[in-house]
Amino acid sequence: MTQQLPVAELRRRFPSKFIWGVATSAFQIEGAASADGKGASIWDDFCRVPGAIADGGTGDVACDHYHRLESDLDLIADLGVSAYRFSICWPRVQPTGTGPVNEPGLAFYERLVDGLLKRNIQPYATLYHWDLPAELQRNHGGWLARDTAYRFAEYAEVVARRLGDRLVSLATHNEPWVSAVLGYERGVFAPGIKDRRIAYQASHHLLLSHGLAMEVLRGMGLKCDLGIVLNMSPVSPATDSEIDAHHARLEDGRLIRWYTDALFKGAYPQDIVEYLGADAPRIEAGDAELIAKPCDFVGINYYHPTVSSSSNPASPATSGAAVTDMGWEVAPRSLSDLLLRLKRDYRLPPIYITENGAAYRDQYVNGRVDDEQRQQYIESHLVAVAEAIERGVDVRGYFVWSLMDNFEWAEGYRKRFGIVHVDYSTLRRTVKHSGLWYRSLLRAAI
Ligand code: IFM
Numbered sequence: 294m295t296q297q298l299p300v301a302e303l304r305r306r307f308p309s310k311f312i313w314g315v316a317t318s319a320f321q322i323e324g325a326a327s328a329d330g331k332g333a334s335i336w337d338d339f340c341r342v343p344g345a346i347a348d349g350g351t352g353d354v355a356c357d358h359y360h361r362l363e364s365d366l367d368l369i370a371d372l373g374v375s376a377y378r379f380s381i382c383w384p385r386v387q388p389t390g391t392g393p394v395n396e397p398g399l400a401f402y403e404r405l406v407d408g409l410l411k412r413n414i415q416p417y418a419t420l421y422h423w424d425l426p427a428e429l430q431r432n433h434g435g436w437l438a439r440d441t442a443y444r445f446a447e448y449a450e451v452v453a454r455r456l457g458d459r460l461v462s463l464a465t466h467n468e469p470w471v472s473a474v475l476g477y478e479r480g481v482f483a484p485g486i487k488d489r490r491i492a493y494q495a496s497h498h499l500l501l502s503h504g505l506a507m508e509v510l511r512g513m514g515l516k517c518d519l520g521i522v523l524n525m526s527p528v529s530p531a532t533d534s535e536i537d538a539h540h541a542r543l544e545d546g547r548l549i550r551w552y553t554d555a556l557f558k559g560a561y562p563q564d565i566v567e568y569l570g571a572d573a574p575r576i577e578a579g580d581a582e583l584i585a586k587p588c589d590f591v592g593i594n595y596y597h598p599t600v601s602s603s604s605n606p607a608s609p610a611t612s613g614a615a616v617t618d619m620g621w622e623v624a625p626r627s628l629s630d631l632l633l634r635l636k637r638d639y640r641l642p643p644i645y646i647t648e649n650g651a652a653y654r655d656q657y658v659n660g661r662v663d664d665e666q667r668q669q670y671i672e673s674h675l676v677a678v679a680e681a682i683e684r685g686v687d688v689r690g691y692f693v694w695s696l697m698d699n700f701e702w703a704e705g706y707r708k709r710f711g712i713v714h715v716d717y718s719t720l721r722r723t724v725k726h727s728g729l730w731y732r733s734l735l736r737a738a739i
Pocket of ligand 1: 318321468594648694701710
C-alpha cells in the first residue's frame with residue numbers, strides 16, 4: 294500500500310474558499326419510481342429491455358433515497374462536506390415532460406434543498422442527468438425533436454421559480470456527450486438507439502436546450518451560478534504513428550471539442566462537421582449564439598484518459614496500466630494535463646470538478662469497508678487538481694463521485710463508486726474507509 298499524504302498537507306494546497314462536496318444523481322439513488330405522481334423516464338423504460346442492464350437491475354428502489362431523505366442528509370452532513378451535488382428528476386416534476394407540475398415531486402426537492410441549507414451544506418443542482426420523461430421519447434422523438442429543447446427550458450423555469458432563490462449552483466445538463474452518444478449512437482444507454490445522424494442531431498438539441506434554459510434562467514435574475522457539466526476523458530494516440538494521431542484528433546473532437554467549442558467558442562469544430570458529412574446536425578440561425586451564452590461555471594467530470602488507435606479509437610486504458618473495476622485507467626496526471634490544456638485553449642469560466650471517483654470491488658467485513666484503493670484514487674486526483682491550481686487554473690471545487698454506491702446505469706448495481714457502502718438487501722449505509730478519510734481531510738486543521 295502506498296503511503297498516505299498527511300491530510301493537512303494536502304488540504305493546505307487548496308484555497309480556503311474551495312468547495313468540497315459529494316455527488317449523486319436522481320435516477321441512480323432515489324428509487325420511488327412511481328411514487329407520488331412521478332412519471333416514467335426513459336431509464337425506467339430502458340431497464341425493462343431484456344439484456345440492457347448487466348444484472349437486470351432497475352431504478353425502482355435504487356438506494357431508496359426518496360424515502361430516506363432525512364437520514365441521508367444527516368449522512369452527508371456527517372461527512373463534513375460544504376456542498377452536495379444532486380440532480381432533479383424531470384418526470385418527478387413534470388410527469389410527461391410538459392404541462393402541469395406534480396406538486397409532491399417538486400416538494401421533495403424543496404425538502405432536499407432546505408434540508409441541506411439547514412445543515413449548512415450548499416445545494417448544487419443539475420436539471421438533467423439523463424432521465425428524460427418517457428412520454429417525450431415514446432411519442433415525440435426525445436432529443437431528436439427540436440421541440441424537446443423548448444420543453445426543457447420550460448421545465449428549467451418551473452424548477453427555478455420554486456428553488457432558484459435557495460440554490461447556490463444550477464447546471465443545465467450532466468454530460469451531454471453521454472446522453473447523445475451512448476443513448477442515440479451506441480444504444481447502450483437509454484433510449485437505446487443506434488444511429489449516428491440521430492445522435493448528432495440529439496447532441497445539438499441538448500446543447501440548444503442548454504442555451505434556451507440559460508436565456509430563461511438569466512431572465513429570471515437568479516442569484517445562483519448557472520452552467521453546464523461536461524465529461525472529459527483526454528485522448529492521446531496509442532503510438533507515434535500518423536494514423537493513431539489522426540484517430541486521437543477525431544476522438545478528441547467528438548468527445549471534447551464538440552461541446553467545448555460550441556459552448557465556449559460559438560461554433561462546432563470544423564474537422565468534426567466535415568467528418569460527419571451528411572450526419573452533421575441541422576442547425577438553425579441563432580442556435581450557435583444561444584448555445585454560447587456565457588456560463589458562470591463549467592463542471593468537469595473526469596475519471597480516466599482515452600487511448601486512440603485505428604483498431605480502437607476510444608480505449609479507456611493503456612494496456613498493462615492500473616485500472617479500476619470499470620476497466621478505466623488510473624491516471625491522475627491526465628487530469629492536471631486536461632485542466633492546463635483547457636486553460637490554454639479556451640477562455641473558460643471557473644471550473645468545478647463535479648465528478649471524480651472510482652469503482653472497486655469492495656468487501657464489507659464486520660461493519661467495515663477497507664477501500665484503500667478508492668482513497669488513493671481520490672487523493673492522487675486531488676493532488677493533480679492542486680497542481681493545476683498552482684499552475685494558474687481556476688478550479689473552485691471538487692465533488693467525489695459518489696456519495697454512496699448506486700445504480701451504475703448499464704452495469705446495474707455491480708459497480709460500486711460510493712464512499713459510503715450500501716447493502717442492497719437491507720439498504721443500510723456504512724461509511725467506507727475512503728469516506729472516513731475524506732471527512733478527515735475536510736476536518737483537517739489548516
Ligand atoms: O455514474 C456515472 C454518473 O452518472 C455520470 N458520470 C460517470 C459516473 C460513473 O460512470
